[in-house]
Amino acid sequence: MGLFELNSILRFRVEKVVDHRNDRRHAVHQRDVGGVGQNGQSRFWVRMHVAVQISTLETVHLGNVIEPHEYDRFPAFMADPMSRKRNAWSYIDARDLCQIVHLCIEKDGLGYQVFNAVNDTITARDATAAFLEKYCPATPHKRRLEGFEAPISNQKIRDVLGFKEEHDWKKYVKF
Numbered sequence: 413m414g415l416f417e418l419n420s421i422l423r424f425r426v427e428k429v430v431d432h433r434n435d436r437r438h439a440v441h442q443r444d445v446g447g448v449g450q451n452g453q454s455r456f457w458v459r460m461h462v463a464v465q466i467s468t469l470e471t472v473h474l475g476n477v478i479e480p481h482e483y484d485r486f487p488a489f490m491a492d493p494m495s496r497k498r499n500a501w502s503y504i505d506a507r508d509l510c511q512i513v514h515l516c517i518e519k520d521g522l523g524y525q526v527f528n529a530v531n532d533t534i535t536a537r538d539a540t541a542a543f544l545e546k547y548c549p550a551t552p553h554k555r556r557l558e559g560f561e562a563p564i565s566n567q568k569i570r571d572v573l574g575f576k577e578e579h580d581w582k583k584y585v586k587f
Contacts (some may be wrong), residue, residue, distance in 0.1 A: 472512060475504040475530035475564065483584040489535055490587055493547055500563045501543075502530040505579035515573040527569040532577045533560040537587060 476499045478485075489496050504512075512529050536543045540557040557563065569575045 471524075471526045472516065472529045473526065474509070475499060475502040475528070477506055477509060478503045478581075479506045480579075480584075483581065486535065486581055486585040487587065490537055493536060493543070496535055497548070501534045501536055502562050502564045503535060503581070504529045504531055505577075505581075508575075508577055508579050511578065512569060512573070512575055515569075515575060519573055522572065525568075525572065527573070528564055528566050529569065530562055530564045530566050531580065532562055532566060533580060533582070534562050535581055536560075 493501070508531070509529055512527070516527075534540045534543060538546065539559055540561050540563060544551055544553075544557070544563065566575065566577075
């Protein structure tokens with residue numbers, strides 16, 4: 413077992429991790445090919461940013477991308493909450509992801525930035541604190557999670573780029 417830290421808010425125990433010792437101090441699940449790829453890509457672009465003095469470089473770490481026709485899968489997620497632990501009960505609607513990419517293209521002069529492209533709320537029936545207490549009681553928190561706030565924070569992308577989620581899963585899923 414190792415430690416898997418998500419955006420410095422929560423820490424989850426996972427079976428096996430690969431410690432990549434980068435500036436974000438996160439570990440990547442060995443079976444998470446996307447995470448390993450993001451890690452390598454992030455480190456490459458940081459080096460390129462310094463070497464060729466690119467004025468703006470944004471890296472977007474994607475949550476589980478959900479297309480509009482995939483919301484019918486959410487009732488199964490609600491029935492088996494631990495099936496979403498690997499994603500920390502987060503996702504990003506493909507249409508909201510397009511908004512994020514557009515905002516990144518429009519914004520200049522930020523230097524090197526890393527953003528989490530995830531939704532605003534947890535994909536669970538219960539409020540976040542109660543949900544995590546029930547399903548991950550030993551998970552340390554660095555701050556109190558309010559209401560249905562997503563365990564992976566998108567606060568930076570909202571503050572810096574002005575992202576506003578338009579496609580909350582609760583608009584499309586009856587439970």
